Amino acid sequence: MNWNKPEVFAVQHKDEKVRASSRSGGIFTALSDYVLEQDGVVYGCVLTEGFEAVHVRADSTHVRERMRGSKYIQSRMNDTYKNVKYDLEAGRNVLFSGTSCQVAGLKGYLRREYENLLCIDIVCHGVPSPKVWKAYLAWQEKKNRSKVKKVDFRNKKDFGWREHIETLYLSNGQTVNSKAFTTLFYGHSILRPCCYECPYKSVTHPGDITIADYWGIEKAAPEFDDNKGVSLTLINNEKGKEFFDAIKDQVKCKETRLEDSMQPPLIAPFPEPENRMNFWVDFENRNFDYIVKKYGGKGIKNKIKNALRRIKRKLIK
Known part of the structure; x- marks a missing residue:
């Protein structure tokens, strides 16, 4: 069960090479590394050679690295939900990353909770065509x-x-x-028409952990403000906290106030122009x-x- 108010952290990966190759502060790499080390698998969005966004499965860091970075277009899921369920039923630890609606879609498809599933959703501005x-x-x-x-x-x-x-x-x-x-x-x-009525434009999300660029870091934690990237990390439940605690030695982090971390997609959907x-x-x-x-x-x-x-x-x- 997700909390009404998440715990909020500013996060930067301690490995500067990882942070440089990440879009924000590298929290996704730290979490996915941990899952892969447990013989788990990671699902996330990559760009194909034809520059289409698609969700793929990774059981190695080589494929996972393609998931880093922003893709400002709609991702095709293909058989991802079915494959996630297969891995979960086989007892594999699974990290699924995507937009909040994709996480909600996966949970709707699975129809029950899995202890071996970690869902990470991103604070989404909206999905372009x-x-x-x-x-x-x-x-x-x-x-x-x-x-x-x-x-x-x-x-x-x-x-x-x-x-x-x-x-x-x-x-x-x-x-x-x-x-x-x-x-x-x-x-x-x-943006897609449904984005103007998105139910996930708030501080509560369906993921166990929610991540984003930490806009407003100059106020929330100015010592992290070096223009090299900071991850806003919202811990939404006990499972998210357990995983976050497991990777804390890989990152530099500071708990911050939710009030200092607000950005438009955490408040309401953008209106249709x-x-x-x-x-x-x-x-x-x-x-x-x-x-x-x-x-x-x-x-x-x-x-x-x-x-x-x-x-x-x-x-x-």
Whole structure:
């Protein structure tokens, strides 16, 4: 049974190489390492060679490492739920990671509690359309006259943890840094319709442990604020606490106040944008150049808005 109020921690992996290759602070790696060491298996989201998000099974760190990092598109589950049940019934320890709705879906499928199952859900902004993502990649390939060979949805290595810049590595050796897809994502028009009514946009989640970027760390635990990544970690029940306690020697952690850890997805779903219908009409009938200029931060109106935001931030500082 999950608690009404979770225990809250700021977490950073002690191995700086692990933290550098993780999107936040490396808590997922610490937990999944522990499960793998117990001869367990890990289920999580990876990007395929065709840059589709899919859930896969890992019984080694090699496959698990592909699960690190953000994927701002909807993940295909395929036979994941069935395979998780098979592993559980075989007595294997299982870690399942995904969005809150995916965790809730798994629990609904299993229809009973398993002691050997650890569920980790992420604080989800909302799930973007894979169709828009494919159109974006095709637009970049056409514009740069080269195929995309690798994607980093948020390039922490070159731009720091706080920046949200997607980097595309092309076959011709060129590197493209962009905020176009990020801007579309945070515009919310490309999210699934159900995301605007998500029942998990609160401090209570279906996972045993909930993880996220620790936005607001400068207030909650300023000594962790080095722009290299911090994991917000919510312990939701006794099982989550047991697993967290088991990996504490692998991480640096500090218990923090829930009040200092709040971010929009922990409060309420993002409302459906007023221009969402206009976006999809434009998307189906216009080329992607038009979409990026109008909705992706490249048009003159968006540039003026962005400039005003930067000025406002400087004035506040």
